[in-house]
Amino acid sequence: xxxxxxxxxxxxxxxxxxxxxxxxxxxxxxxxxxxxxxxxxxxxxxxxxxxxxxxxxxxxxxxxxxxxxxxxxxxxxxxxxxxxxxxxxxxxxxxxxxxxxxxxxxxxxxxxxxxxxxxxxxxxxxxxxxxxxxxxxxxxxxxxxxxxxxxxxxxxxxxxxxxxxxxxxxxxxxxxxxxxxxxxxxxxxxxxxxxxxxxxxxx
Amino acid sequence: xxxxxxxxxxxxxxxxxxxxxxxxxxxxxxxxxxxxxxxxxxxxxxxxxxxxxxxxxxxxxxxxxxxxxxxxxxxxxxxxxxxxxxxxxxxxxxxxxxxxxxxxxxxxxxxxxxxxxxxxxxxxxxxxxxxxxxxxxxxxxxxxxxxxxxxxxxxxxxxxxxxxxxxxxxxxxxxxxxxxxxxxxxxxxxxxxxxxxxxxxxx
DNA sequence: GACTTTAGTGTCGACTCGCTACTAATTAGC
DNA sequence: GCTAATTAGTAGCGAGTCGACACTAAAGTC
Numbered sequence: 114x115x116x117x118x119x120x121x122x123x124x125x126x127x128x129x130x131x132x133x134x135x136x137x138x139x140x141x142x143x144x145x146x147x148x149x150x151x152x153x154x155x156x157x158x159x160x161x162x163x164x165x166x167x168x169x170x171x172x173x174x175x176x177x178x179x180x181x182x183x184x185x186x187x188x189x190x191x192x193x194x195x196x197x198x199x200x201x202x203x204x205x206x207x208x209x210x211x212x213x214x215x216x217x218x219x220x221x222x223x224x225x226x227x228x229x230x231x232x233x234x235x236x237x238x239x240x241x242x243x244x245x246x247x248x249x250x251x252x253x254x255x256x257x258x259x260x261x262x263x264x265x266x267x268x269x270x271x272x273x274x275x276x277x278x279x280x281x282x283x284x285x286x287x288x289x290x291x292x293x294x295x296x297x298x299x300x301x302x303x304x305x306x307x308x309x310x311x312x313x314x315x316x
Numbered sequence: 317x318x319x320x321x322x323x324x325x326x327x328x329x330x331x332x333x334x335x336x337x338x339x340x341x342x343x344x345x346x347x348x349x350x351x352x353x354x355x356x357x358x359x360x361x362x363x364x365x366x367x368x369x370x371x372x373x374x375x376x377x378x379x380x381x382x383x384x385x386x387x388x389x390x391x392x393x394x395x396x397x398x399x400x401x402x403x404x405x406x407x408x409x410x411x412x413x414x415x416x417x418x419x420x421x422x423x424x425x426x427x428x429x430x431x432x433x434x435x436x437x438x439x440x441x442x443x444x445x446x447x448x449x450x451x452x453x454x455x456x457x458x459x460x461x462x463x464x465x466x467x468x469x470x471x472x473x474x475x476x477x478x479x480x481x482x483x484x485x486x487x488x489x490x491x492x493x494x495x496x497x498x499x500x501x502x503x504x505x506x507x508x509x510x511x512x513x514x515x516x517x518x519x
Numbered sequence: 520g521a522c523t524t525t526a527g528t529g530t531c532g533a534c535t536c537g538c539t540a541c542t543a544a545t546t547a548g549c
Numbered sequence: 550g551c552t553a554a555t556t557a558g559t560a561g562c563g564a565g566t567c568g569a570c571a572c573t574a575a576a577g578t579c
Contacts, residue, residue: 120323120385120392157387182323182385182394184360189323191385230433249526266528267567274566290525291575315567452557469559470536477535493556494544518536 120182120189122161123149125224126174128209129199129241134257135209136221137169145210145221152191162193170197170204175240180227185220194224196240214260225258232258233312236277239298247285247293248272255312263315275310276301323385323392325364326352328427329377331412332402332444337460338412339424340372348413348424355394365396373400373407378443383430388423397427399443417463428461435461436513439480442501450488450496451475466518478513479504 125147126137138146150165152158158179166174174195182191203209212221228237238254239246252268272278279299286292328350329340341349353368355361361382369377377398385394406412415424431440441457442449455471475481482502489495 152392158385158392179384181382182361189355189361247526264568265526266569269527270567286576287525289523289577291527293526450557467537468557469538472558473536489545490556492546492554494558496557 119154120152120191121149121185122152122158122165123147123185123190123192123220124162124165124169124195125180125192125221126166126170126195126197127224127228127241128197128201129254129257130209130211132253133214134212134225136212136224137203137207138210140206140208147220148207149190158191158193162191162195165193166195169207170201176235176237178227178231178235180223183220183223190220192220192223194227196228196237198243199241200243214257229258229260229313233310236298236300239277242298245281245283245295245297248278248296249293251278251296259313263312267315268312271310271312271315277310322357323355323394324352324388325355325361325368326350326388326393326395326423327365327368327372327398328383328395328424329369329373329398329400330427330431330444331400331404332457332460333412333414335456336417337415337428339415339427340406340410341413343409343411350423351410352393361394361396365394365398368396369398372410373404379438379440381430381434381438383426386426393423395423395426397430399431399440401446402444403446417460432461432463439501439503442480448484448486448498448500451481451499452496454481454499470518474513474518480513 124137128135128137136145137148139148148165148169150161150168152161156164162177162179163173166172166177175197177193177195180192180194182189184190212225231237232255238251238258241254242250248269251272252263252265255268256263277298277300278296281295281297283295284292285295327340331338331340339348340351342351351368351372353364353371355364359367365380365382366376369375369380378400380396380398383395383397385392387393415428434440435458441454441461444457445453451472454475455466455468458471459466480501480503481499484498484500486498487495488498
């Protein structure tokens with residue numbers, strides 16, 4: 114049996130832009146290509162993924178998780194998905210490529226499935242947003258990740274019951290309509306039983 | 317950069333034995349060692365995992381899933397978790413090693429975490445049981461995987477409401493107590509909205 | 520000032536869950 | 550046999566949650 118070429122780390126780095134999800138791609142690429150790097154012989158996959166994010170963006174991801182190892186063309190690809198806040202600028206030679214709903218395939222689909230599967234356990238939606246956000250922003254992110262509409266009142270009620278956010282004194286006005294209150298991610302420490310929010314069940 | 321040694325497929329094959337979970341280990345091994353095989357240069361990781369199961373057990377697993385790729389000692393290990401029915405005999409040179417609750421570490425802990433994370437989406441508990449089973453058996457398997465007690469009446473009510481099982485005409489008596497009715501895994505086709513069972517929420 | 524748009528709340532009815540308390544069918548002990 | 554113990558299974562209540570609808574609130578637009 115021939116020795117395999119070195120496995121590669123492949124990165125799906127996701128953010129929230131212009132009301133849709135976007136993924137970071139090398140600027141020159143056609144279609145959706147993802148950044149990658151060889152996995153050094155002695156390094157941990159997690160460390161290699163973190164290093165790749167840092168090399169491209171200049172700073173660490175707000176959240177990241179391994180999706181899995183799979184055969185991609187000729188060599189072994191270890192796919193990671195990472196999340197960065199909404200206001201992150203694309204570094205030189207890279208660009209954010211918008212993801213129209215449902216339109217993804219292969220690696221990207223697997224990465225988004227991972228986000229969706231973990232959204233009720235990890236603070237993924239909060240990492241996609243900045244420090245402060247409106248509840249409408251947050252709901253829109255959940256709707257994009259879950260690919261379904263949520264009911265406004267139920268969403269707010271569940272969120273507040275879980276003590277995941279706390280209101281600030283700031284309000285944001287964006288043209289039309291009543292200004293929205295800004296909230297901050299502030300999960301209350303688990304004393305006693307903490308209520309989980311099953312956003313995937315919410316209507 | 318030096319070329320990596322070929323990645324290995326590592327298998328955590330789980331079954332249900334004597335009221336606890338058990339994992340398949342090479343008979344000679346001390347502690348908990350898991351079967352493994354090199355990943356051929358051209359094969360898909362999923363195929364290699366299936367082949368490893370087949371080579372050891374002589375037949376396919378009832379369910380399997382990749383846990384992830386991680387550095388193990390010197391080379392890259394791609395960990396898989398598989399499930400086989402309760403009555404599966406250990407093949408020659410292998411044995412079932414019981415898993416007292418909570419007592420697992422490293423690879424095994426990650427494999428069990430994967431089972432737990434997927435138990436409400438995939439029919440993992442049903443694959444751990446044989447063709448027919450009592451609801452008490454099923455509840456015990458769920459309790460082992462979730463590592464917490466479930467309430468009998470709530471468990472049954474949720475299970476039946478989700479139309480996951482259907483009763484047979486058979487009953488099984490095992491010494492003391494009233495005989496239990498045998499059930500079969502029979503998920504009803506998803507017409508309209510199907511009710512999901514959140515066993516992880518059940519008390 | 521009337522209309523539109525977006526944010527946020529009140530509340531009702533249906534459904535769900537945890538629990539207690541019960542019934543049912545078998546074996547074990549005397 | 551009779552009684553106790555053991556395991557299987559059911560009934561129903563009270564608390565809590567969810568989805569829907571209808572409403573109020575505060576901004577811009579014409």
